[in-house]
Amino acid sequence: MKDDVLKTLIGEEELKERVRELGEQITRDYQGKNLLLVSVLKGSIAFMADLMRAIDLPLSIDFMAVSSYGAGVKTSGVVKIIKDLDIDLKGYDLLIVEDILDSGMTLSYIMEMLEAREPSSVKICTLLDKPERRQVSVAPAYVGFTVPDEFVIGYGLDYDEKYRNLPYIGVLKPEVYTK
Numbered sequence: 001m002k003d004d005v006l007k008t009l010i011g012e013e014e015l016k017e018r019v020r021e022l023g024e025q026i027t028r029d030y031q032g033k034n035l036l037l038v039s040v041l042k043g044s045i046a047f048m049a050d051l052m053r054a055i056d057l058p059l060s061i062d063f064m065a066v067s068s069y070g071a072g073v074k075t076s077g078v079v080k081i082i083k084d085l086d087i088d089l090k091g092y093d094l095l096i097v098e099d100i101l102d103s104g105m106t107l108s109y110i111m112e113m114l115e116a117r118e119p120s121s122v123k124i125c126t127l128l129d130k131p132e133r134r135q136v137s138v139a140p141a142y143v144g145f146t147v148p149d150e151f152v153i154g155y156g157l158d159y160d161e162k163y164r165n166l167p168y169i170g171v172l173k174p175e176v177y178t179k
Ligand SMILES: O=P(O)(O)OC[C@H]1O[C@H](OP(=O)(O)OP(=O)(O)O)[C@H](O)[C@@H]1O
Pocket: 040, 041, 042, 043, 044, 066, 067, 068, 069, 070, 075, 098, 099, 100, 101, 102, 103, 104, 105, 106, 107, 157, 158
């Protein structure tokens, strides 16, 4: 698996430290609120598992699964809902937990869909932001790291459903997806 990684972009210790900082910030910002973390599967699993334990509040969690990339490195532009949330959102302060904000198609679609269900508030926490690729404007409240325009894998992020278990964020060798 390591042979397919061109370079490490964000190492394990750096990830851990930044997640801890985000958790502290969210803990401060959501005092007295009814926080519901919405994990967008599958990419956000590692981040969600670590972030929720870094937040010192009696929060709730729920999951939705969407997909727009299929087996490639470019968005299809069509966001498919594979699994919807279970919880009625009224009265909750939602924080959408994502692994990466790239074209913005996925998060703008999810934001609109969840806002229509009239929760108390909806904000975004994304581990990675790749602003050079943006097609639709999306404003995340929390960003872990800004990354360059390269296809990244690991810590939940996949290429063709693989590499999610890499414990750090790496750049995939272009020959893996061009072969
Ligand atoms: O800003 P965008 O260009 O829309 O890209 C971001 C989305 O792409 C990835 O999901 P993917 O569709 O690959 O599904 P996955 O989470 O199951 O990997 C990622 O997890 C985000 O949800």
